[in-house]
Amino acid sequence: MTLIDVDGIDVAYGDLQVLWDVSMTVDESDSVVTLVGPNGAGKTTLLRTLSGLLEPSAGSIEILGEDISRHPAEEIIDLGFVHVPEERNLFDEMTVYENLRMGSFTHRDQFDETREEIFEMFPVLEERREQKAGTLSGGEQQMLAIGRGLMAQPDVLALDEPSGALAPQLAERVFQKIEEISTDITVLLVEQHVDRALELADRAYLLENGRIATEGTGDELLESDHVVDAYLRG
Template sequence: MIEVDEIDVSYGNIQVLWDLSFHISEEDSVVAIVGPNGAGKSTLLRVMSGLHPVDDGRVTAWGEDVAGMDPSEVVRQGFVHVSEERNLFGDMTVRENLEMGAYTKRAELRETMREVFELFPILEERQEQRAGSMSGGQQQMLAIGRGLMARPKILALDEPSEGLAPQITTRVFEKIEEISDEVTVLLVEQHVHKALGLAERAYLLENGEMVTEDTGAALLESEHIKQAYL
């Protein structure tokens, strides 16, 4: 579905991704990208979303070059990116935020809303509450739910456990596992143990380069992973 082929990416004169390649196929349920802060994980998602250009190389989504697409067209193709910042509309209600997520799939809004409420019952209970007044965990669930409203083929989640208490993190990962039964999840996460435990296939990104690719289980047993991240 998505091919990232030997891309170099910079911010001004500072290069952050180097000759980076990886792919996501229709058979994948969860693909994880792990690595330290500053490795380039969020930049990679921005490139895949059409929000940041490449200096060299190519990103294709369903056979089309992402460089030639508007970010909204990337969403229509089926790639939805839930950023680390969540970017909720704080003064709008939960329901209004979810409706905004369905701007490319208005005809299916009612059905998708029902599915999101089944996955996250708290959102149905709080649907008239302002998003900005919710707890961190509830806001994360709303951000994921809003992403699902676009009915993605690939849901990219950038640090979904960021700032959450351990108990809430566990609940969020349980929901991600449920989502992966229906939608391919690209999981970018510093919570290495949980991410690799969930992933069928995983990549280690360090200093802007893909260092290792393997199954999540195999990377969990890697001495490098154990020493550096666990």
């Protein structure tokens, strides 16, 4: 089954076009689909468009078979797509527990059960359940942002540079969690750690200057001359 079908979209901020004719597929059988590309390529813009925050001027997007242009942004989560933004958007003054509860608004009745699963996956969140989110370390905040996203029980969890600004050891721990999560649900992973993100990927896309420059399996991209020359050498 196709979870996400992006077909030839153009996206602009006012007069500034940022995405050109972008097509991308995420299938239920994919564990991880990775989107890589340099700063400013349009990766975040693509995730925002999938979340319904931006509207394509051309092309179409279907999430679990539903044309998202017929749904307001607040319904996209119900379709099964959750986007954890790069800036995480945690409620700093609320506790870990309260932040998790904010993530479960579409599945209130299953809050206790889902929260227990998330505490199992991220024991540090249980230890710090009464601590205010703003006082957590960067790595803990990233785990909380991912945990809060999982509370909505998505079919696709999109993560925008989850390892960004983390020390290498913490970044590696985040990648391990992503691998663990991806055994249950499909992860759409946007990353600048190109080699690690491609290793995890069943399917991968390289976005450059707002266009899909290369696509294939993670291994194919890891071996592509273009990817190696531009992103992996040195």
